[in-house]
Amino acid sequence: MKVLLTGGAGYIGTHVAVELIEQGHGVVIADDLSNSSAEAVRRVEQITGASIPLVVVDLSRPGQADHVLAEHPVDAVIHLAAFKAVGESVAQPLEYYRNNIDSTLELLAAMKRHGVSRFVFSSSGTAYEEPITLPLVETAPTGLAATNPYSRSKAIIERILVDVAASDPDLQVAILRYFNPVGNHPSGLIGEDPLGIPNNLMPFVSQVAGGRRDRVSVFGDTYDTPDGTGVRDYVHVMDLATGHVAALATLAPGVEAYNLGTGRGTSVLELIAAYSAVVGRQIPYEIVPPRPGDAAATYANVDKANRELHWRATRSLEDACRDAWAWQSANPRGYES
Numbered sequence: 001m002k003v004l005l006t007g008g009a010g011y012i013g014t015h016v017a018v019e020l021i022e023q024g025h026g027v028v029i030a031d032d033l034s035n036s037s038a039e040a041v042r043r044v045e046q047i048t049g050a051s052i053p054l055v056v057v058d059l060s061r062p063g064q065a066d067h068v069l070a071e072h073p074v075d076a077v078i079h080l081a082a083f084k085a086v087g088e089s090v091a092q093p094l095e096y097y098r099n100n101i102d103s104t105l106e107l108l109a110a111m112k113r114h115g116v117s118r119f120v121f122s123s124s125g126t127a128y129e130e131p132i133t134l135p136l137v138e139t140a141p142t143g144l145a146a147t148n149p150y151s152r153s154k155a156i157i158e159r160i161l162v163d164v165a166a167s168d169p170d171l172q173v174a175i176l177r178y179f180n181p182v183g184n185h186p187s188g189l190i191g192e193d194p195l196g197i198p199n200n201l202m203p204f205v206s207q208v209a210g211g212r213r214d215r216v217s218v219f220g221d222t223y224d225t226p227d228g229t230g231v232r233d234y235v236h237v238m239d240l241a242t243g244h245v246a247a248l249a250t251l252a253p254g255v256e257a258y259n260l261g262t263g264r265g266t267s268v269l270e271l272i273a274a275y276s277a278v279v280g281r282q283i284p285y286e287i288v289p290p291r292p293g294d295a296a297a298t299y300a301n302v303d304k305a306n307r308e309l310h311w312r313a314t315r316s317l318e319d320a321c322r323d324a325w326a327w328q329s330a331n332p333r334g335y336e337s
């Protein structure tokens with residue numbers, strides 16, 4: 001299939017691009033490069049040997065998605081392009097709702113006009129409503145009681161997809177709810193390149209390991225978890241990428257949602273220990289107060305993806321730490337290096 005990958009220059013998108021190409025698909029990337037770089041796409045070309053058209057475009061602007069599909073006929077759209085920082089979404093809800101929702105509406109309308117009926121949507125394990133019950137199963141509600149505007153934008157789009165599919169018997173939609181993506185391609189050529197101080201744990205640990213920051217701040221050690229630190233379901237981004245290709249292959253009319261995680265919880269201290277083992281020295285950390293809004297623990301039930309997509313995460317946390325270290329060592333300042 002020929003696939004339009006929106007947000008394809010980003011952290012997850014570059015990995016999905018590699019996997020699509022290695023499984024024989026053609027890829028066109030559309031990205032506004034607001035939190036990514038053309039260099040990342042060049043690296044994907046280096047890994048795969050393929051030549052990848054990159055359209056630099058803000059898909060939330062009226063008519064832009066239409067132009068892209070007119071110029072690049074495709075069989076499917078994988079829509080990853082979005083604003084994704086939880087904290088920023090609390091400060092700038094209008095920008096988050098506008099960008100994330102408008103780009104999706106524009107794409108769906110353009111797909112209808114161009115006869116494209118396959119759509120894979122990047123959603124989030126944070127779109128589940130509070131209070132959550134563990135492990136999170138796809139039948140749990142996603143919606144307005146998600147914890148922040150970013151997550152609500154994903155939940156709202158999920159609802160829009162259900163409504164649009166109900167009106168259009170041809171539309172085939174897979175919603176993928178990611179848990180905590182970590183790691184990168186084992187080549188170390190592509191990886192996560194956060195702007196400024198990383199919000200997320202793994203890139204922060206990488207920068208401490210690389211000497212760019214002094215120590216990891218562990219946000220709280222008195223949660224009701226085995227070692228008191230927060231527990232998350234860290235899924236290797238290469239596994240996440242194979243999940244997208246599996247979802248594409250299994251699309252059918254209507255909408256199905258799948259958790260993409262490992263089904264296992266890992267604490268902050270366990271992750272720091274795994275990374276320390278990879279680099280062969282203790283990564284320094286200190287316990288600081290909890291971060292407001294953080295859940296004690298989240299992890300997925302992944303039975304549905306196992307059963308229906310024939311997909312499971314096969315890479316370990318150690319693999320993710322080793323790959324993240326390869327990326328960090330070779331690119332201490334991200335793509336800028």
Ligand code: WQD
Pocket residue numbers: 084086123124125126179180181199200201202204216217218219220229230231232268291294
């Ligand atoms: C993981 C654990 C922190 C940083 C997820 C996604 C994120 C976003 C929202 C996706 C928690 C602890 C973290 C640090 C720490 N979008 N931590 N020190 O919060 O589960 O967010 O959902 O849809 O991209 O990853 O991930 O990596 O921020 O935190 O102790 O410097 O690490 O408290 O327990 P989180 P995270």
